[in-house]
Amino acid sequence: VSEQPAGGDVAADAAGAGTTASGATKVLGLVALVGIAVLIPLVFWWSPADSDQKDLVRILYVHVPVAWLAYMAFTITAVGSAMYLWRRSLWWDLVAASAAEIGVLFCALALFTGSIWGRPTWGTYWEWTDVRIVTTLVLLLMYVGYLALRRIEGDPHQRSQRAAIVGLVAVLNIPIVRFSVDWWANRTLHQKATVRVGDTDLDGLMLFTLMFSLVVSTALFAWMLVHRFRVAWLEEQLEQRGLDLALADRRAEADRGVDRAVGGALR
Amino acid sequence: MTLAMTHLSYILVAWIVSALAVAAYCARLVHRGRRLSRAVPAARRRWMTTDATDVPTRR
Numbered sequence: 226v227s228e229q230p231a232g233g234d235v236a237a238d239a240a241g242a243g244t245t246a247s248g249a250t251k252v253l254g255l256v257a258l259v260g261i262a263v264l265i266p267l268v269f270w271w272s273p274a275d276s277d278q279k280d281l282v283r284i285l286y287v288h289v290p291v292a293w294l295a296y297m298a299f300t301i302t303a304v305g306s307a308m309y310l311w312r313r314s315l316w317w318d319l320v321a322a323s324a325a326e327i328g329v330l331f332c333a334l335a336l337f338t339g340s341i342w343g344r345p346t347w348g349t350y351w352e353w354t355d356v357r358i359v360t361t362l363v364l365l366l367m368y369v370g371y372l373a374l375r376r377i378e379g380d381p382h383q384r385s386q387r388a389a390i391v392g393l394v395a396v397l398n399i400p401i402v403r404f405s406v407d408w409w410a411n412r413t414l415h416q417k418a419t420v421r422v423g424d425t426d427l428d429g430l431m432l433f434t435l436m437f438s439l440v441v442s443t444a445l446f447a448w449m450l451v452h453r454f455r456v457a458w459l460e461e462q463l464e465q466r467g468l469d470l471a472l473a474d475r476r477a478e479a480d481r482g483v484d485r486a487v488g489g490a491l492r
Numbered sequence: 493m494t495l496a497m498t499h500l501s502y503i504l505v506a507w508i509v510s511a512l513a514v515a516a517y518c519a520r521l522v523h524r525g526r527r528l529s530r531a532v533p534a535a536r537r538r539w540m541t542t543d544a545t546d547v548p549t550r551r
Contacts, residue, residue, distance in 0.1 A: 281502065
C-alpha cells in the first residue's frame with residue numbers, strides 16, 4: 226500500500242497531519258524529559274554508594290525500572306488480549322500489540338543490564354542454571370514469539386485472536402520470574418527483592434533515587450505506549466484503506482466487464 | 493563534576509546502552525508516526541487526539 230496520500234485526501238490531511246503527538250503526549254514527554262534531566266545527576270553524583278555493592282548500586286537505578294516496565298507492559302498486553310477476546314475491539318488489540326513491543330525492548334534491557342551488573346558482582350555475565358535469568362529469557366522469547374505471530378499473513382481477526390491467547394498464556398510467566406528467587410532460592414545467584422512492602426534494603430537518598438527513576442521511566446513508558454498505539458492505528462488504517470481501494474478497483478473492473486457484456490449483447 | 497566511582501565502565505555501559513536503545517526506539521516511533529500521519533487521510537486518523545471515544549471492532 227502506498228504511503229502517499231491520494232490527491233483528494235491532501236486537503237483533508239492539512240489539519241493536524243504529520244504527527245502522532247497531541248497536547249497530552251507533549252506534556253507527558255516534557256514531564257519525562259525534565260524527570261530524566263533531574264535523574265541523571267541524582268544517579269551519578271547526588272546519591273551515595275552502597276556499603277556492600279559500592280557504586281554498582283547505580284546500575285540498579287536502570288535495571289529495576291526496565292524490569293518493572295517489562296512486567297507492566299506484558300500485563301497491559303494480557304489485559305488488552307482479554308479485552309480483545311471479550312469485545313473484539315480493534316483498540317484493545319492494538320494496545321496489546323503496542324505494549325508487547327515496548328515490553329520486549331525493556332525485557333531485553335533488563336537482561337542486558339542484569340548481565341552487566343552480574344559480571345563484577347557474581348563474576349559472570351550469564352549463568353544458565355540461574356532460575357531468574359533463564360525464566361526472564363523465556364519471558365522475552367515468549368513475547369518475541371507473540372510479535373512474530375502477529376506478523377503472519379492471513380485473516381486479521383484470526384491472527385489477533387491467536388495472539389491474544391498467547392498474550393494471556395505468556396503473562397503467567399511473570400509471577401514465575403518474580404518469585405523464582407524465593408521458590409528456588411538455592412538455584413539462583415540473584416538477590417531477593419530489594420524493595421518490599423513495608424521493608425527495604427535501601428535507605429534515604431538511594432531509595433528516593435530508585436523510586437524517582439521508577440516514576441520517570443513510567444512516564445516515559447506511557448509516552449511510548451501512546452505513540453506506539455497511534456503508529457499501530459495508522460498502520461491498520463493504511464492497510465484497510467489499501468484493501469478498500471483494491472476492492473473498489475475490483476468492483477469497477479467488474480462493472481466495466483458487465484457493461485461490455487451488456488453492450489455486446491445489445492449489438 | 494567528575495565521575496569518580498568503582499566499576500565505572502560497567503555503570504556507564506549499562507546506562508549508555510539502555511539510554512541509546514530507548515532513544516533510538518522513541519526516535520523511530522516519532523519518525524514512523526510522522527510518515528504514516530501524512531499518508532493516512534484525516535477521516536481515518538482517529539486516536540491522534542485524546543478526545544476520541546467510540547471504539548470500532550475488527551473487520
